[in-house]
Amino acid sequence: MTARPARLRNATLDALPAAVARPAYDRDRTSIGIVHLGAGAFHRAHQAAYLDELLAVDPDWAICAVSLHSTAVRDALRPQDGLYTLVRIGERETLRVIGAIRELLCARDEGAAVLARLANPDTRLVTLTVTEKGYCLGADGLDFDHPDIAHDLATPDAPRSAIGYVVAGLARRRAAGIAPYTVLSCDNLADNGGRLRRAALQYAERVEPGLAQWIEAEVAFPRSMVDSITPATDDALRARVTAQLGCTDAWPVQREPYMQWVVEDRFCNGRPPLERAGVTLSGDIAGHDRAKLRLLNAPHSALAYLGSLMGIETVADAMRAPALAAFVETLMRADIAPNLAAPAGFDARTYIDAILARFRNPAIRHLLSQIAWDGSQKLPVRLLGTIADALAAGRPIDRLCLPVAGWLRFVVRQARAGTALVDPLDEPLTAIGRAATGEARRDVDAFLALDAVFAPLSADPRFVDALRAAYAALGDAGPAAIAAALERATQGARR
The missing domain is CATH 1.10.1040.10 (N-(1-d-carboxylethyl)-l-norvaline Dehydrogenase; domain 2)
Structure with a gap:
């Protein structure tokens, strides 16, 4: 019987073929400074790849990746110490193991851990890729009839929605006297930061008017633009990656070589040196x-x-x-x-x-x-x-x-x-x-x-x-x- 290949994880990094790029930093010396809501393939192929470059320069911006509902990403990557393979597809295919994600959580059954991470003083940036649907928007801002929003307003300390988690985390920080985090939408949504800010303020106003006033005065919601084609992972990709790594990766991702991330330079609690990783900082999103x-x-x-x-x-x-x-x-x-x-x-x-x-x-x-x-x-x-x-x-x-x-x-x-x-x-x-x-x-x-x-x-x-x-x-x-x-x-x- 042929032995199954070992699983990709920290202990197998050194055994990878020389052609496979890997983290250019000591993962154990990084600290989590970013909570990302929506740990899908696009985030792992795009923002996490930028931050993987950045961690070699500044180790304080590793990621806690949070899935709001599905346990699939957590269950696939937690046994891999958060590691996964990014395949850049073109005339010549290249592989790179990404190490930027240090923690994986699923809010559905680990909500307390998500809120604790949001309240942690080391968390200074919250990013989102939850698709337009995940913002629970209506014609005039937040859709208060959305079932998740109605649930969160009834139980704001046990939220379900991305808006509910963002505001609940900010509420905990305000109560503890901790500086707020910047909230950065990375979804392809016109005026994404402005719309997220309005939705958060409308929600917070219903929870506690004083909290809304504090968010309005203290919290930054930069706008951004992202671009890269990220085809879905399939069994053929998994098989190619296993063959080239010599070990099993439960959830590799693939992306075209091109990627773009433009971010409005407006942060409220420090920011990663994103420009060092190729991000464009601009006042004209x-x-x-x-x-x-x-x-x-x-x-x-x-x-x-x-x-x-x-x-x-x-x-x-x-x-x-x-x-x-x-x-x-x-x-x-x-x-x-x-x-x-x-x-x-x-x-x-x-x-x-x-x-x-x-x-x-x-x-x-x-x-x-x-x-x-x-x-x-x-x-x-x-x-x-x-x-x-x-x-x-x-x-x-x-x-x-x-x-x-x-x-x-x-x-x-x-x-x-x-x-x-x-x-x-x-x-x-x-x-x-x-x-x-x-x-x-x-x-x-x-x-x-x-x-x-x-x-x-x-x-x-x-x-x-x-x-x-x-x-x-x-x-x-x-x-x-x-x-x-x-x-x-x-x-x-x-x-």
């Missing part, structure tokens, strides 16, 4: 969000609609189509970047280079069909804002209108095929698509009547004319017609 939306997400949408019409399945496949790849790069460099109000210190050329490399990564299977979802919500913030800025500056918008026309043609194709759109405006869009005749003026004008998408641009004749021309340029919207239109548009930029 909205500017970085805008750059991401326009230089990353807008080209993604262009690839999704134009690539789908060409019969292409993934982003990496789309970047192997010469006409589409050249068009997208031209769009980014010649049309989007010049119309971007970039944050201070932002290098658009370098950012575009990194995005194009990400798009070409053959190890990331990013489906165009998924990126194509919710076009009526995505296009206004991804593309139409750039078009509006270009018009205001007197710049051309012909190329910018081609992806928008691609979306219209995509809607028509789906409607004619009887395929439902994944979009909040599915019904009106499908009705317009079914009635489409192929005549540019008629079809485009029908779409432009959707004020929720196109107003106020739909009242600008320059945009209307350019969109009609782009729609007509796509011809029958077959692969050959799309490729020809893209080649013409790209050549026009090179003249």
Whole structure:
């Protein structure tokens, strides 16, 4: 019988192959300064990887990783002393063992330990990746009808929600005369720090008005932006990791080589020297969000609609189509970047280079069909804002209108095929698509009547004319017609 490989843990680190990177510091000399709520794969592949670099410089910022409900991460990694493998996937795969997590807790059955860690004076930063749903938000801030919020208000010393734990920990520190911790949302949520702050204050006001006043005066809730693609862990990844480590890792994670973390430099109880690990500290998180939306997400949408019409399945496949790849790069460099109000210190050329490399990564299977979802919500913030800025500056918008026309043609194709759109405006869009005749003026004008998408641009004749021309340029919207239109548009930029 073949012996099972040993488990990854502190005692097996020295036996790992030389090609596997491992913590560049003595784990026993680190101390927990961060409590992280939401110990999923993204945190372990992203923030924990940054902090693993940082601990070699400053050992006071190790992590207590808390799962609010599931015991799975704790039960997988506690026997491994919190160690796990980060696999960076690309043309060349690399492995690195992360040691930043020193403690793993599950709030569901270890709530007292979580509250004790939050109240510990060594804890100076609480970070969160709980997804938008985990903030229990409603239209006007906190959703007081949410079952977890209702439970926590009835029993604030035994919370269930992330908001409940954040505030309960702060309440304990206030009662003990301990300085508060900074609360840093790392979820992709617009104005994440501002929305978290409002929710915490609304909750605290219901618990004790004096506590809310103290939080408002003393606690910092910085905004942030994060970016990296983290595919789910599967058995194939576990098998590859075991083979390369020579020992078993119950829960490795994988990530593309690129990662970005931008944090508002506003902390209330000291902060880790994040910049030493490659984190960007900025006072303009909205500017970085805008750059991401326009230089990353807008080209993604262009690839999704134009690539789908060409019969292409993934982003990496789309970047192997010469006409589409050249068009997208031209769009980014010649049309989007010049119309971007970039944050201070932002290098658009370098950012575009990194995005194009990400798009070409053959190890990331990013489906165009998924990126194509919710076009009526995505296009206004991804593309139409750039078009509006270009018009205001007197710049051309012909190329910018081609992806928008691609979306219209995509809607028509789906409607004619009887395929439902994944979009909040599915019904009106499908009705317009079914009635489409192929005549540019008629079809485009029908779409432009959707004020929720196109107003106020739909009242600008320059945009209307350019969109009609782009729609007509796509011809029958077959692969050959799309490729020809893209080649013409790209050549026009090179003249």
